[in-house]
Amino acid sequence: MKTFYKKFSEKFIEGLLMLSGTITSLTVVLIVFFLFKEGLGVFDKKPVEEGYVIALSKSNPLKTLSSEQIKNIYDQKITHWSEIGGKPDSIILFRAEDISNFYSDEEIGENFEGLSTCINRLVDSLPDIIAFFPKKYLAKDFKGHELTVDKVSLKEFFGGKEWFPTAQPSAQLGVLPLILGTLWVSLGAILLALPLGLAAAIFMSEIAKDNVRRIMKPLIELLAGIPSVVYGFFGLVIIVPLIQKTFNLPVGETGLAGSIILGIMALPTIITISEDAMRNTPRAMKEASLALGASKWQTIYKVVIPYSISGISAGAILGIGRAIGETMAVLMVTGNAAVIPHSILEPVRTIPATIAAELGEAPNGGLHYQALFALGCILFLITLFINLAVEFISNRKQHNKH
Amino acid sequence: MELVDENKLAKNKKRNQAIAFWIFRILSYAVVAILFVILSFIIIKGFSVISWDFITKMPEEGMTKGGIFPAIIGTLCLVGGSMLFAFPVGVFAAIYMNEYVKAGIIKKIIKQMTNNLAGIPSIVFGLFGMSLFVNKLGFGDSLLAGSLTLGLLALPVVIRITEEALKSVDNTFRQASLGLGASKWETTRRVVLPIAFPNIITGLILSIGRVSGETAPILFTVAAYFLPKLPTSIFDQAMALPYHLYVISTSGTNIEESRPIAYGTALVLIFIVLIANLLANGLRKYFGKKVKMN
Amino acid sequence: MYNIESKNVDFFYGASQALKNINIAIKPNTVTALIGPSGCGKSTYLRLFNRMNDLIDNTKISGQVLIDGEDIYAKGVNVDSLRKKVGMVFQKPNPFPKTIFENVAYGLRVNGITDKKFIEERVETTIKQVVLWDEVKDKLKKSAFELSGGQQQRLCIARALAIQPSVVLMDEPTSALDPISTAKVEELIYELKTKYTIVIVTHNMQQAGRVSDTTAFFYMGELIEHDTTKTIFTNPKIERTQNYITGRFG
Numbered sequence: 001m002k003t004f005y006k007k008f009s010e011k012f013i014e015g016l017l018m019l020s021g022t023i024t025s026l027t028v029v030l031i032v033f034f035l036f037k038e039g040l041g042v043f044d045k046k047p048v049e050e051g052y053v054i055a056l057s058k059s060n061p062l063k064t065l066s067s068e069q070i071k072n073i074y075d076q077k078i079t080h081w082s083e084i085g086g087k088p089d090s091i092i093l094f095r096a097e098d099i100s101n102f103y104s105d106e107e108i109g110e111n112f113e114g115l116s117t118c119i120n121r122l123v124d125s126l127p128d129i130i131a132f133f134p135k136k137y138l139a140k141d142f143k144g145h146e147l148t149v150d151k152v153s154l155k156e157f158f159g160g161k162e163w164f165p166t167a168q169p170s171a172q173l174g175v176l177p178l179i180l181g182t183l184w185v186s187l188g189a190i191l192l193a194l195p196l197g198l199a200a201a202i203f204m205s206e207i208a209k210d211n212v213r214r215i216m217k218p219l220i221e222l223l224a225g226i227p228s229v230v231y232g233f234f235g236l237v238i239i240v241p242l243i244q245k246t247f248n249l250p251v252g253e254t255g256l257a258g259s260i261i262l263g264i265m266a267l268p269t270i271i272t273i274s275e276d277a278m279r280n281t282p283r284a285m286k287e288a289s290l291a292l293g294a295s296k297w298q299t300i301y302k303v304v305i306p307y308s309i310s311g312i313s314a315g316a317i318l319g320i321g322r323a324i325g326e327t328m329a330v331l332m333v334t335g336n337a338a339v340i341p342h343s344i345l346e347p348v349r350t351i352p353a354t355i356a357a358e359l360g361e362a363p364n365g366g367l368h369y370q371a372l373f374a375l376g377c378i379l380f381l382i383t384l385f386i387n388l389a390v391e392f393i394s395n396r397k398q399h400n401k402h
Numbered sequence: 403m404e405l406v407d408e409n410k411l412a413k414n415k416k417r418n419q420a421i422a423f424w425i426f427r428i429l430s431y432a433v434v435a436i437l438f439v440i441l442s443f444i445i446i447k448g449f450s451v452i453s454w455d456f457i458t459k460m461p462e463e464g465m466t467k468g469g470i471f472p473a474i475i476g477t478l479c480l481v482g483g484s485m486l487f488a489f490p491v492g493v494f495a496a497i498y499m500n501e502y503v504k505a506g507i508i509k510k511i512i513k514q515m516t517n518n519l520a521g522i523p524s525i526v527f528g529l530f531g532m533s534l535f536v537n538k539l540g541f542g543d544s545l546l547a548g549s550l551t552l553g554l555l556a557l558p559v560v561i562r563i564t565e566e567a568l569k570s571v572d573n574t575f576r577q578a579s580l581g582l583g584a585s586k587w588e589t590t591r592r593v594v595l596p597i598a599f600p601n602i603i604t605g606l607i608l609s610i611g612r613v614s615g616e617t618a619p620i621l622f623t624v625a626a627y628f629l630p631k632l633p634t635s636i637f638d639q640a641m642a643l644p645y646h647l648y649v650i651s652t653s654g655t656n657i658e659e660s661r662p663i664a665y666g667t668a669l670v671l672i673f674i675v676l677i678a679n680l681l682a683n684g685l686r687k688y689f690g691k692k693v694k695m696n
Numbered sequence: 697m698y699n700i701e702s703k704n705v706d707f708f709y710g711a712s713q714a715l716k717n718i719n720i721a722i723k724p725n726t727v728t729a730l731i732g733p734s735g736c737g738k739s740t741y742l743r744l745f746n747r748m749n750d751l752i753d754n755t756k757i758s759g760q761v762l763i764d765g766e767d768i769y770a771k772g773v774n775v776d777s778l779r780k781k782v783g784m785v786f787q788k789p790n791p792f793p794k795t796i797f798e799n800v801a802y803g804l805r806v807n808g809i810t811d812k813k814f815i816e817e818r819v820e821t822t823i824k825q826v827v828l829w830d831e832v833k834d835k836l837k838k839s840a841f842e843l844s845g846g847q848q849q850r851l852c853i854a855r856a857l858a859i860q861p862s863v864v865l866m867d868e869p870t871s872a873l874d875p876i877s878t879a880k881v882e883e884l885i886y887e888l889k890t891k892y893t894i895v896i897v898t899h900n901m902q903q904a905g906r907v908s909d910t911t912a913f914f915y916m917g918e919l920i921e922h923d924t925t926k927t928i929f930t931n932p933k934i935e936r937t938q939n940y941i942t943g944r945f946g
Contacts, residue, residue: 006585013587017502020494024561025515027554031522034533199429207423210753216434218683223437225675227615229644230668233651234440264436284790288852291746292803292859293780297419302806307793325523327618332652352525352618359622364537376529380522387521411808412774
């Protein structure tokens with residue numbers, strides 16, 4: 001009886017342990033599932049807000065328009081039908097709220113009960129009209145025709161140069177500026193962090209006396225422990241005004257500010273990993289170099305660095321990964337303009353910052369919400385790729401050793 | 403060597419080394435200086451703000467006056483909640499990985515997945531927490547949803563630290579115990595865990611430091627912009643220190659006037675991290691000595 | 697005229713004395729074996745000759761070490777030049793993460809030689825010298841890690857010889873090698889003697905007997921006996937030496 005009980009509890013505990021062991025895998029799978037379920041939904045939606053229609057006069061031969069064309073029409077960048085393959089007349093823009101320019105309050109009715117009739121008449125009478133209005137005001141005997149709008153396409157999503165998910169009548173979901181902004185800021189960060197981080201790693205592992213190293217090591221750990229909002233706050237009150245003054249800019253919230261803060265934040269990763277790699281250089285290898293009359297410095301750059309190069313690159317790549325995924329600090333200092341940046345002194349917006357800034361205002365399940373999840377998917381894939389790259393590099397290193 | 407002027411060569415080598423080493427030294431000190439600038443800036447600016455009232459009072463007048471009490475409590479709840487989840491699960495997972503699973507494909511997969519989880523940006527955790535805990539499971543914006551999200555984020559850290567601690571336990575201990583007829587679990591619980599305990603606890607403290615400062619995962623799962631009361635159940639929203647700092651420094655009602663509050667909040671956050679680090683280092687030393695003496 | 701002399705050498709790691717009053721004189725073009733149980737100070741002693749112990753913090757040396765009559769611990773001695781003159785081969789093969797060619801060329805390059813042709817010639821003659829040329833001549837551009845352990849060790853010897861030292865220190869050079877590779881390296885040591893003064897630390901009595909002209913027996917940081925290998929192995933003057941040689945302790 002006792003052995004049975006013991007056996008049972010052993011099995012039970014093993015099961016419990018196994019469950020815990022698989023939970024990370026389960027979480028990753030769940031993350032992928034939820035992220036992609038919501039994110040891919042974006043490609044099943046039309047960029048025009050649900051419950052709204054865009055209609056043309058019956059005589060207008062156009063059947064479909066892309067969301068970019070619609071946007072350009074309403075921004076009056078396209079003013080003639082001929083520009084999008086129609087007749088040479090100029091376009092007449094109409095939104096539901098413009099109705100009072102055409103009809104009296106009596107005709108519209110106090111509670112808009114005459115609105116659908118008015119819109120119907122208007123679309124019928126103006127052959128060059130493009131009308132954007134809620135679907136519920138679409139008359140039963142509507143004399144125009146509804147414009148079909150293409151679903152959000154991959155090309156539009158990844159190639160679009162404009163991110164304006166709340167634009168009306170047609171949302172603009174081009175992630176290019178966000179992707180470029182992310183890479184831009186991260187690249188700047190790594191350019192700043194790599195020389196500093198490498199120098200510190202070399203200093204700590206090869207040059208500094210043991211007691212200096214013993215002091216520096218926990219300090220670097222501390223640097224890694226500071227929360228990202230604190231970095232962001234520091235950037236906001238010190239770096240941003242500094243940049244504004246130095247470069248005489250209208251605003252200091254720029255890609256540069258983001259790069260500086262992210263660079264500082266990437267430092268501990270780069271330092272710790274490269275230092276570890278360098279300290280793993282076999283003592284005998286360093287001694288062999290010194291025994292040949294090489295100076296300490298020659299030994300460092302001719303033996304130690306080549307030996308630990310995969311560890312160093314792993315550190316650099318992980319540093320980039322950190323920078324790409326970092327949210328709060330960037331959100332606070334980069335100014336968040338969703339345009340393709342032309343210099344480091346302009347505001348930029350990164351993918352994580354976009355999610356953080358907009359998710360709160362995006363209605364659950366809507367196009368905007370899903371678009372933000374799609375951004376999450378992109379971010380997830382980038383970081384996954386980086387992780388795998390690091391793994392690949394470190395595996396190769398082990399292979400190399402013997 | 404016949405082709406080289408010995409003295410000139412020696413001089414060159416010496417000079418190059420001196421230049422290189424000085425550059426590295428200066429850059430390294432620059433890294434340390436950056437840390438000190440950030441720390442001292444926040445400590446100096448924040449120190450005058452910190453008072454008993456600041457820590458124990460509700461925010462007042464659109465968060466430009468008063469204290470940060472609910473944010474402190476909120477963060478404590480979140481840290482506690484997330485650790486309540488991450489610590490047992492993480493330690494169990496590590497035990498499973500290190501003591502139970504044999505090397506092979508399953509171990510590889512679990513390891514890879516844990517690594518992947520560790521690499522996922524915190525904002526993605528936020529998205530996930532929102533869609534699963536807040537929406538799908540219907541927890542709403544709540545301490546429960548926030549704690550679970552943060553717990554998942556901390557999980558890989560706890561697992562990695564525990565695994566390292568377990569790995570450093572000499573195999574002979576296990577063999578001795580198993581040889582005496584103890585079962586696997588008995589061996590783990592009575593022999594391996596006690597030896598690994600100091601390192602595990604150190605790791606736990608460090609992960610507390612990390613969790614307390616995370617903002618992105620709680621943005622959409624629990625954090626309240628302004629809520630001058632304490633949470634009463636796990637389904638309540640709560641304020642949290644990092645989110646509070648974000649709010650009052652970027653989008654508060656009056657950013658200029660709430661600056662002092664921001665400095666104070668930043669200092670409290672830094673203080674938590676500092677304490678966690680010091681505690682972890684202290685424990686490491688304390689236990690290190692104790693273990694050696696045994 | 698002696699190539700290496702040490703006079704009243706004491707050596708300390710911190711407070712503990714690792715070597716006590718060592719006096720040895722070594723003639724040019726001989727092989728000297730340093731033997732003794734683990735921790736007796738023989739490796740520490742070997743590493744004094746190219747000041748390798750300088751790399752360890754908190755060490756102290758007193759007495760004199762002369763190489764070609766020059767005190768290498770005197771003020772103003774250029775350690776890099778000393779190490780160029782005194783080559784070293786280590787316990788385990790430790791080639792650099794570079795090509796076979798670059799491993800051998802390394803010593804030349806760090807000592808300021810840039811003449812490509814000169815380097816190529818020197819690399820070739822040195823690799824031939826260690827009887828490795830036929831095995832590697834087609835893969836000079838390949839990583840040194842691709843060689844077998846024995847080949848790697850001969851490469852490391854070539855690396856040490858390329859800068860034409862006058863003394864070669866060997867710290868248990870065959871302890872990580874299989875018997876065949878060991879035999880090759882021993883053969884090589886025997887041949888190299890014509891050009892270099894060789895000091896070799898070894899755990900292997902037979903090896904000491906096979907390759908060395910003189911043998912020094914160390915025990916607990918002291919030099920117990922130094923004589924011709926023949927004398928040490930057949931007719932040692934001190935009993936402790938006899939006991940060690942015959943395997944009664946150690």
